[in-house]
Amino acid sequence: MKADPAAQRRLLDLAEVDAELARVLHRRRTMPELAEITEAEKTVRAKSDALVAIQIQLDDLDREVAKQEKEIDAVRAREDRDRKLLAGGTLNSKQLTDMEHELATLERRQSVLEDDLLELMERREAIDMDGKHAGVELAKAQETLAEATGRRDENLADLDTNQARREAERAKLIPTLPADLLAFYERRRAQRGIGASLLRARRCGACRIEIDTREMSRIRETPADEVVECQECGAILVRTPESGL
Missing domain, CATH: 1.10.287.1490 (Helix Hairpins)
Incomplete structure (x- = not known):
């Protein structure tokens, strides 16, 4: 699916908030x-x-x-x-x-x-x-x-x-994100626990696994408005200058 790169980057803010909410829930239970x-x-x-x-x-x-x-x-x-x-x-x-x-x-x-x-x-x-x-x-x-x-x-x-x-x-x-991108993010979060993460230095921020050269080449060639996912954990990979592309 396609989404404005700026909207994709806002997913990182949402993912950070959701991660903190998950930590709050975990602390409540433990x-x-x-x-x-x-x-x-x-x-x-x-x-x-x-x-x-x-x-x-x-x-x-x-x-x-x-x-x-x-x-x-x-x-x-x-x-x-x-x-x-x-x-x-x-x-x-x-x-x-x-x-x-x-x-x-x-x-x-x-x-x-x-x-x-x-x-x-x-x-x-x-x-x-x-x-x-x-x-x-x-x-x-x-x-x-x-x-x-x-x-x-x-x-x-x-x-x-x-x-x-x-x-x-x-x-x-929530209102700042396109409905289809938000729905895609929520599905990933429901399935994997983390909906989106930063691709930094060739490493997925969700599963911390380094992406191999072939997959990095594919991601590098993917248009900026195309949503890409981590092949290991399924999280949306948000690309920024830190991604090492």
Whole structure:
């Protein structure tokens, strides 16, 4: 196809803008913060789950402690009642013997319950310390996530600004290009990723491959208003005094 050489040279400006837009898109997809955030989110979930598990243990222990304390209170109340009966002087000898036996049993039962309660309280204290440590670890993980998210958002803001500027430049360039040349360029860009490049010193600016002597001779003999393409990558080759023709 044919196109004014000046219009062909404007393709280089468009290709530069499109290359920058492609770089912006690439940076959006590959910025290190994205991987950091993914890992930080996993860590936060794990730390949060660990804290929840500890809290469940504490709740279970609290119920056990309350149950144990209730049993101890019941034993003490029974012991107090028996001692009052014993002190009342109304019991016969058999009743006194039975009462003394029951009081001894209650004392042993209370001692066992109190030992069990102490063990529960010690376990709870240890798990509570684990919970505090888990809370600190969760806070650190959340801080790491927030910091990575902040950096990502800053980078995205910069990319948004750059993209908006480049899209505005592209919008200004499009009307300056012939429709058929632009359509040809867009097809090449869709197929190859790069629509046009400068032919500089016998080398394609898109694929960086040096063009052989025979192909250079053909290009040299091609009229300036004829659009030529790189035989290797398909990009439109824009000829200027730098092309080495």
